[in-house]
Amino acid sequence: MSPNMIAPVDQSTILTSHNPATGDVIATHTIHDAAAVRATVETARKAAQTWGALSFAERKKHLLRWVSHLLAHSGELSELIHRENGKPVDDAYLEVVLAVEHIVWAAKQAGKHLSPRSVFPGPLMANFSATVEERPLGVVGVIGPWNYPIYTPTGSIGYALAAGNTVVFKPSEYTTTVGNWYANSFVLANPDLPKGVLTSVNGCGETGAALVDSGVDKIAFTGSTATGKRIMAAAAMSLTPVLLECGGKDAAIVAADADIKAAADAIAFGAMANSGQTCVAVERVYVEKAVRDEFVAEIRKVLATVKPGSGADASYGPMTMPAQVEVVRNHILDALNNGGTAVVGGVDSVRAPFIDPVVLLDTDENSAAVQEETFGPTLTIRTVDSIDEAVALVNASKYGLASTVFSRKHGTDIARRLRAGATSVNSACAFAAISSLPFGGVGQSGFGRIHGEPGLREFTRTHSIAAQRFPIPGMALLSFSRSGTTMKIVKMAIGLMHGHYR
Ligand code: NAD
DSSP states (O other), X not given: OOGGGOOOOOOSSEEEEEOTTTOOEEEEEEOOOHHHHHHHHHHHHHHHHHHHHSOHHHHHHHHHHHHHHHHHTHXXXXXXXXXXXXXXXXXXXXXXXXXXXXXXXXXXXXXXXXSOEEEOOOGGGTTEEEEEEEEEOSEEEEEOOSSSTTHHHHHHHHHHHHTTOEEEEEOOTTSHHHHHHHHHHHHHHOTTSOTTSEEEOOOSHHHHHHHHTTTOSEEEEESOHHHHHHHHHHHHTTTOOEEEEOOOOOEEEXXXXXXXXXXXXXXXXXXXXXXXXXXXXXXXXXXXXXXXXXXXXXXXHHHTTOOBOSSTTOSBOOOSSTTHHHHHXXXXXXXXXXXXXXXXXXXXXXXXXXXXXXXXXXXXTTSHHHHSOOOSSEEEEEEESOHXXXXXXXXXXXXXXXXXXXXXXXXXXXXXXXXXXXXXXXXXXXXXXXXXXXXXXXXXXXXXXXXXXXXXXXXXXXXXEEEEOSOOTTOOTTSTTOOHHHXXXXXXXXXXXXXXXX
């Protein structure tokens, strides 16, 4: 089969996984129907009784064993990611490394952030102890995309497991073999645990929908905004909580005082790596007029040697999902038809399944290339008169996932003005590699946070316990035996405590 003619994913009972660069079949998988998904969730629910009852230290031991297993087999895993997703082996290895970092962080930090903690009960309730406890939810359903088939779901799976939940994982239909390898690796690393702590179910959207409808205690979804909306609507029927990590149209601001060489280097990588198939890829740049020409020249210089392919020397791989190629082509055409000039590549850069880098200058802000997620190796650059104008244009997007700022003196100040879940200052995408930094979006990019302390709390339910330590005679506030004297004392005490704020 020609690389341009990758067969569509089989929608019947068998899912066939292809190498996106060659079209070769990698594996076939049996699709889980609704009954099979429910049975898997039931097994996970039983396992949750054991896994949820373990101490943080015991769960850490199991998670770190998994980490050792992943690292011991990282060569095999990287090769599989390369074949099924298409990215270069070294990029696949880096993805594994980042996933491992997150599992280690979650395993080691869960006890610190989720252990019961005493809080001050207040003077009126001084005879009570007040404790906040974070309990596991039970079974978490994780639905993942194909662009970072290990790193992205790990942001939910590692943290949900560390918080004491079991997980049923539905990998993307385009990276099912990788997803199954990953879930099975947990079992291989921990043969002493009951079946169902981490399991995968296979299939397309129908299997994902069945997981949403299966009675899981939370859905953690990473994928497109359109699917996120469908999942939220379906989950509303059972009030199943959802965490939605959706699409983006991330922008970079290059200020007049930026290190232009460094900005061009980082932005070129942030835009083109993984063939631009990164939720936090830089898709738009706003550059101050004074440094525009220098920046464009540097970007052209950096990209002159950046080429996609499937060999060891490729800068990035093919488009993983065949249908996305037309979206990218249409965005390039739309930009060129709306005042844009191609300063790197052009519409001929699209030679499926590969797309060479494309950079489009001063395209109309209303064009699809600037407004919609392209998810390909393209970049728009717009000249601005001021940082205020750049900030306004960045914030005008319906999306708000991440952002990048290059400025020697004002990077963090500019970052604080951006409507986004994360910003990298004088680098691109750095936040994603720092496990302690929460990750997630606003607006059409979704809500909720993975990674860091909030990423652990996403997978717990807070349980407050107020325990009376001793009764105070005559101060039974929450009783029908309350007397007039009690109320007089309360009024006096409240007046003394809070009456002086005016
Ligand atoms: P997608 O929405 O097509 O699919 C994602 C997953 O949802 C797949 O596993 C799919 O089978 C499943 N699914 C599809 N329909 C469903 C339904 N009705 N119910 C339940 N599950 C269903 O997205 P994709 O093409 O796999 O991934 C690319 C998108 O993911 C891009 O928009 C990208 O920006 C986004 N993404 C976001 C982040 C983030 O952290 N915010 C990270 C990576 C990717």
